[in-house]
Amino acid sequence: MTNATAPARAAVVSPYWMFWEASAGGSALRDDRRALLADSVAALEASAAGPLDVVCTGLLDSPETAGALADGVEGDLDVIVVVICMAAPPTHGLGFLDRFGDVPVVVWSVQRSRNIRAGFDASDITSAGTAVGTPQLTNMLARSGRPHEIVVGALDDAACHSRLSRAVHLAATASALRRARIARVGQPPPGYVCVDTDPETLRRATGITFVDVEPAELRRRWCDVDSAAVGRMRAEAEAAAEIAVSWDAAGQRSLAGAAALEALDDELGVAAGAMNCHVPELRFGADVGVTPCYGLGRETSRGIPWACAGDVLTAIAMLVGKRLGGATLYHEVEVIDFDTDEVAIANSGEHDLAWCPAGERPRLQPNPWYADDPLTGACLPVVRAPTWAGLVDRLHAPRGRAQRLSLRRGRGPHHRAVTPPQPHRGWRVPLRRRRRRVRVLAGLGGRRRQPPQLRQPRPPRRGRRHSGPLPRRRLRPGLLDLLPNFDAKSR
Numbered sequence: 001m002t003n004a005t006a007p008a009r010a011a012v013v014s015p016y017w018m019f020w021e022a023s024a025g026g027s028a029l030r031d032d033r034r035a036l037l038a039d040s041v042a043a044l045e046a047s048a049a050g051p052l053d054v055v056c057t058g059l060l061d062s063p064e065t066a067g068a069l070a071d072g073v074e075g076d077l078d079v080i081v082v083v084i085c086m087a088a089p090p091t092h093g094l095g096f097l098d099r100f101g102d103v104p105v106v107v108w109s110v111q112r113s114r115n116i117r118a119g120f121d122a123s124d125i126t127s128a129g130t131a132v133g134t135p136q137l138t139n140m141l142a143r144s145g146r147p148h149e150i151v152v153g154a155l156d157d158a159a160c161h162s163r164l165s166r167a168v169h170l171a172a173t174a175s176a177l178r179r180a181r182i183a184r185v186g187q188p189p190p191g192y193v194c195v196d197t198d199p200e201t202l203r204r205a206t207g208i209t210f211v212d213v214e215p216a217e218l219r220r221r222w223c224d225v226d227s228a229a230v231g232r233m234r235a236e237a238e239a240a241a242e243i244a245v246s247w248d249a250a251g252q253r254s255l256a257g258a259a260a261l262e263a264l265d266d267e268l269g270v271a272a273g274a275m276n277c278h279v280p281e282l283r284f285g286a287d288v289g290v291t292p293c294y295g296l297g298r299e300t301s302r303g304i305p306w307a308c309a310g311d312v313l314t315a316i317a318m319l320v321g322k323r324l325g326g327a328t329l330y331h332e333v334e335v336i337d338f339d340t341d342e343v344a345i346a347n348s349g350e351h352d353l354a355w356c357p358a359g360e361r362p363r364l365q366p367n368p369w370y371a372d373d374p375l376t377g378a379c380l381p382v383v384r385a386p387t388w389a390g391l392v393d394r395l396h397a398p399r400g401r402a403q404r405l406s407l408r409r410g411r412g413p414h415h416r417a418v419t420p421p422q423p424h425r426g427w428r429v430p431l432r433r434r435r436r437r438v439r440v441l442a443g444l445g446g447r448r449r450q451p452p453q454l455r456q457p458r459p460p461r462r463g464r465r466h467s468g469p470l471p472r473r474r475l476r477p478g479l480l481d482l483l484p485n486f487d488a489k490s491r
Contacts, residue, residue, distance in 0.1 A: 006303075007051035008078040008172035012041050013069065013096050015088035015133060016059040024126040033059055033085065039155060040083045040110060047161035049169040050323075060088075066095030076179065077103045079171035081164075084109050087132035090140045097146070102178065102207075104171035105141065105148040108164055109134040114154040147174075173323040176271060178207040180319060183264065183273035186215040186281075188310035195274075195311035208316065211268050215281035221260040222253075223287050229259040237364055240353070244365040245378045250290055254378040257288070258295035265304050272319040273299070276310035283373070290377030291370050293349030297380055300328065301353040308350065327354030329382075349379035356382045 014037045021029050041054055056073050060066040080103050082093055097105060109130045134150065141148045149167040153160025188195050199210045233255035234247065245251045265273065275292065277283045283291050296306040305318035307330050314330060321328035329352050334344045348369040356362050367379040 007053040008168070008175075009076060010044075010052055010054050010079045010081060010168065010172075011056035011073060011077050011096075011100075012037070012044065012054055012081045012083060013056070013058055013060050013066070013093070014040075014083040014085060015092040015137065016061040017086065017088040017092070018061055020086065020126045029126075030059070030061075036085055036110075036112065036155070037083055040108065043155065043161055044081060044108075044164060044168065047158075047165040049165045050172070052168070052172075060092045060096055063091045063095030066092055067099065070096050070099035073100075076175075078175040079104055079106060079168050081106045081108055081168060082137065084133040084137060085111060085128070085130050086126065087129040087136060090137045093137045094140060097141075101146075104174045105146060106164070106167045106171055107134060107138055107141075107148055107150045109150060109152040110155055110160075112155050114157065169324070173320065176323060177316070177319065180208045180271040180316070181211050181269060182208060182312055182315055182319075183213055183268055183270040183275075184210045184310065184312055185213045185218050185273065185275035185277075186279055186310060188276055189278060192309060195309055195313055197313060210312065211270055213264065213268075215276075215279050218260065218264065218275075219281045219285065219288055221264060222257055222282075225256040225259045225263075230255045233258050241362045241364040241380060244363050250366070250375040250377060253288060253290045253375065254292075254294045257290065257292040257377070258298045261292065261295040261299050261306070262302070265299055265302075270304065272305045272307075272315040274307045274310050274312040274315040277308070283370075289375045290373070291349065291367060292377065293351075293367055294364070294378040294380060296330075297349070297351035297353075300330075300350065305330075305352075306350070308348065322352075327352050329355060349377075349381075351380045351382050353380075353382065 014033060016030065016033050018030075021027060025032070037057060037059065041057055045052060045054060055075070055077070056069065058065075058069045060069065077100055080097060080100060082097070082105060084093075084107060111128045111130050113128065130152075134152070138148065138150060149171065151160065151164045151167055153163070203209050230252060237243065237255070245254075261273075275296065277292050279285075282288045293308070296308060299306050300318070300322070303322065305315060305322050305328050307315040307318060311330075318328045318330065330347050330350045331345045332347065334346050337344070349367045351362070353362070362380050362382050364378055364380050366376040369379075370376050
């Protein structure tokens with residue numbers, strides 16, 4: 001998968017034990033289990049939180065059958081859902097799972113009935129034995145350290161479907177991270193080591209790899225964009241936004257940059273990217289001469305998040321936010337207001353159209369952060385509607401420790417006291433001990449309130465950085481139960 005809109009590839013399998021046919025209906029039991037598996041697949045597809053492609057299904061009635069089914073799978077899997085509805089030897093399920101040792105597992109412990117019916121007998125214990133079959137398999141997964149999530153519920157339980165959907169979505173995100181390729185255009189600004197990491201250390205810990213692109217290569221691609229591609233970008237922009245830029249050299253170059261980034265991402269097959277444009281080949285050069293903020297935001301809107309300043313760590317966190325929350329936005333945590341219990345956040349021109357309220361058209365305008373440049377590139381600030389959001393960060397772990405993702409959750413926007421160059425707003429995010437909160441400002445918000453009695457803010461967690469994405473929705477850190485090389489903290 002190269003971006004957040006690509007379907008997750010899933011296998012849905014169910015352990016089966018022929019031993020029970022003698023006491024539970026003979027061969028009709030197998031037919032019943034096939035039907036239950038088909039119904040489970042239908043429920044999973046109907047409730048999926050994102051695009052899902054079920055590429056393999058089947059009963060696992062022996063380790064050999066399981067191995068043969070696994071051999072027939074073409075391409076990578078993002079998640080394996082094991083539907084357990086009866087007792088069966090763990091080797092039946094492990095015969096399939098062991099062929100895909102790095103794929104996250106979701107175990108669905110399911111039964112048709114929500115209750116124990118009248119006339120319940122020994123055959124029902126056999127045919128509805130998920131409470132036996134589930135620990136038989138998960139005990140072995142736990143012993144081996146195999147990450148997995150367990151969902152328990154009846155086949156027709158909508159709440160169970162929601163939990164299952166969330167678990168499968170988290171598992172697919174874990175797989176996306178494990179295989180992610182992150183484009184890195186140039187290096188961070190001199191001395192900006194806090195946004196960088198050693199590529200080999202990251203690869204060994206997480207599987208994530210960097211794809212280095214020289215700024216001169218992006219400049220060449222930028223300059224080679226033809227008029228047809230620029231025209232396509234212009235038509236798209238005019239259809240999606242109110243136009244407050246002139247299609248002069250600066251406007252045309254912003255569109256060309258968006259087309260060049262799209263082609264680069266598609267050719268490299270990357271999941272996210274980071275760029276430092278403040279170099280002679282790009283912003284400070286005669287051939288390009290504008291910042292690529294519009295192009296970065298357009299790629300983020302397409303499902304391939306991009307961070308600025310060469311910030312590959314935030315690019316990784318943005319990928320998590322985009323996949324789990326559906327929207328993400330590069331931000332920096334800027335200034336504290338101790339009297340109102342708030343902090344300000346801002347960025348310098350990036351966007352994600354998924355943040356735009358339904359029915360509203362954003363405004364494509366010259367980027368006010370770079371108004372003094374000889375040519376001012378375009379940006380597309382998005383005024384966000386009130387919603388749950390979170391601040392995600394990747395903490396740089398000490399040597400020998402798991403990589404760590406940090407999640408702070410809140411709701412907003414609220415405050416209207418400040419107006420940064422872009423109309424960002426803000427969120428209440430818990431940053432104090434003992435359930436104290438701060439409001440996160442990003443411009444334009446609401447009424448002031450009485451200052452709290454305790455104004456000492458909680459200090460930043462060791463290892464936290466100044467920048468990060470702002471994903472939509474009230475995210476949960478369950479991803480880290482499924483990704484063995486990451487650890488998580490939630491605040």
